[in-house]
Amino acid sequence: MPDKNPATDTLTQLRAGELAGARQLHIAGGLTTFPREILSLADTLEILDLSGNALTELPADFDRLHRLRILFLSFNAFDHIPDVLGRCPALTMLGMKANAIERVSGASLAPTLQWLTLTDNRIAALPAEIGNCTGLRKLLLAGNRLTALPDTLAQCQEIELMRLSANRLEALPSWLHALPRLAWLAVAGNPVFAAEEAAGRANDVPVHVDWDRIDVQEKLGEGASGVIYRGEWAQTAADTPKPVAIKLFKGAVTSDGLPQNEMAACIAGSGHASLIPVHARIDNHPDRTEGLVLALIDSSLGNLADPPSFASCTRDVYAPGQRLTLAAALRVARGIADAARHLHARGIMHGDLYAHNILYADDGRAFLGDFGAASFYDATEEAYGRIEVRAFGLLLEELLALACHERDASPAEFAILDGLQERCISEDRDSRPAFAEIVAALDDVVTSLSQRPTLARPSP
Incomplete structure (x- = not known):
């Protein structure tokens, strides 16, 4: 007896009205045409995942899905981004990884986009209209054929994460590393840094x-x-x-x-x-x-956080009630900052300096892993290093939040750390400290904390 096709089952449920009112829908299983039954969910559907099919086009009235926020069309057969997507009024996230996309028209990009994934396609150029997506925060373009970026992307001042690896970029525009919120950048596998990679x-x-x-x-x-x-x-x-x-x-x-x-x-x-x-x-x-x-890392160590969610977009997700002592938070921060200093001295930008890539123990032992977004760069170009400083500043903010229950007991140390954290995330790139300065500042706080007299415990 042949295996049942989940896609067929889902379509049967749609046609029978059993999915009325659904906010999420996932269909994978060899679709070659868009099932128009999906449009019956226009008043409720917010998340649609049609990845893993053989779709090449969407209907001209797809924008009837006026509540749709998140759309995944990865691992299909599109050779372009359908223009109708640019008319979807609520679309904030679009994933079209691993298609055969060659053309991206300006009309296809909804100005409401915050998260755009076009990894592993055949895109040689982006339209100037991408600059209209001023709320864009994550842009993933690795594995394409880009030779340049449109200058209008400089208008997207909210971008925090950008993946440009494995393209054909001979140079990077000056506005790129001046984007005020950019914290996570990957540029490996481009001619621009071929000598450094070699x-x-x-x-x-x-x-x-x-x-x-x-x-x-x-x-x-x-x-x-x-x-x-x-x-x-x-x-x-x-x-x-x-x-x-x-x-x-x-x-x-x-x-x-x-x-x-x-x-x-x-x-x-x-x-x-x-x-x-x-x-x-x-x-x-x-x-x-x-x-x-x-x-082999001690199995008692675990990930400091989970990766960003749809809702958090660029920020990691921590376990409810998760805490660290200030001493442990400092040990994590100091270790990761010094690891980044070490990497930058070797002309390596980690590119994914996030808590979810850190293995840690409650005492603050920590290891930075996952070099998937790492890039070799000219270490004399300090602008790239200062991008990663912002990523560290966001991590430091999260570590201090985990230790906030000790604020009243260590006001002087928190005041110094708060000031350092604000400098690290400054939207003025050149005002951010280098990692060597960050490590020195953290060492001073560690010394201050260690020299504080321990309160005598009351006699039993």
């Missing part, structure tokens, strides 16, 4: 290990760029095998960029206490998969 890739790990000498065990996790396993490895036949983490890269374009750029940056940036050590590069995988042998 130099970075030359910094390979000295140890290469044959795939047959690795004992791969259970899967620990999976991200956009690869899969991580627990394993064992001995550098020589005489060594006792030790527990390690093994990351195997998928080799496809992710929303951040190309996995080979991630691997190069991870290798070149290693050597700091708050970065996960890289032990070896894996050779001779039977499927020619690239991979790394990494230190």
Whole structure:
């Protein structure tokens, strides 16, 4: 008996009126034409996911979905963005990753957009009208054929995250790193920094290990760029095998960029206490998969936060009631700031300096991971480093919020940290401190906190 098609079941429910009043709808399963039954939900539908089909067009009256806020059309067969989407009055998020899009007309971009994902397409140029999307906060364009960016994008002053990796950009416009709120930028895999990338890739790990000498065990996790396993490895036949983490890269374009750029940056940036050590590069995988042998991090450490949600857009999501002591928050902040200083000194911008990419313990031990958005750049161009300072400032704001229950007990330290945080997120890029200055300021606060007399406990 053949497997049931979920798409067919959903359409049957629609036609029977069983989904009347639905606010969300997901149909995946080989659709080649848009099911007009969806338009019957015009007065309620807010989120529509038609990813994983074979759609090439939308109906001219698609904008009847006047409450639609979020639309996913990824992994379809569109060669353009339908113009009707520009007329959708409430559309704030559009995802059309991995289609075959070559044309983007000015009419297709709703001015209400805040989050636009066009990763892994064939786009050679963006229309000037994208500058009308003045509320745009996230723009993901990795894996296209862009040779330039329209100057009108400078009007999008709310942009916080931009992915431009794996394009054909020979230069980056001066207005890009002057965008006042830009905090997370990825530009790897473009000709503009080809020399820096070549130099970075030359910094390979000295140890290469044959795939047959690795004992791969259970899967620990999976991200956009690869899969991580627990394993064992001995550098020589005489060594006792030790527990390690093994990351195997998928080799496809992710929303951040190309996995080979991630691997190069991870290798070149290693050597700091708050970065996960890289032990070896894996050779001779039977499927020619690239991979790394990494230190296995204590399983008691967990992610500091979850990635941004639809609602938070660019800001991480923390567990309800989550707390840190001020001392632990400072230890996290200091470790991550110094790791960023270390990377920038090597001409590497992490590009995704977020709490969800930090493994931490309650005592403040922390490791910055996930180099998927990392880029090599000319370290003498301080403008790029100051972009990442803003990302750190937003992280510091969140860390201080986790420790806010200690504000009354440490007013002087919080006053200094609040001032530092405000400088880091300044919309005047040139007024932001460099990471070396940030680390020094955090060290001063750590010293101040350690020198405070401990209150004597009352006698039992």
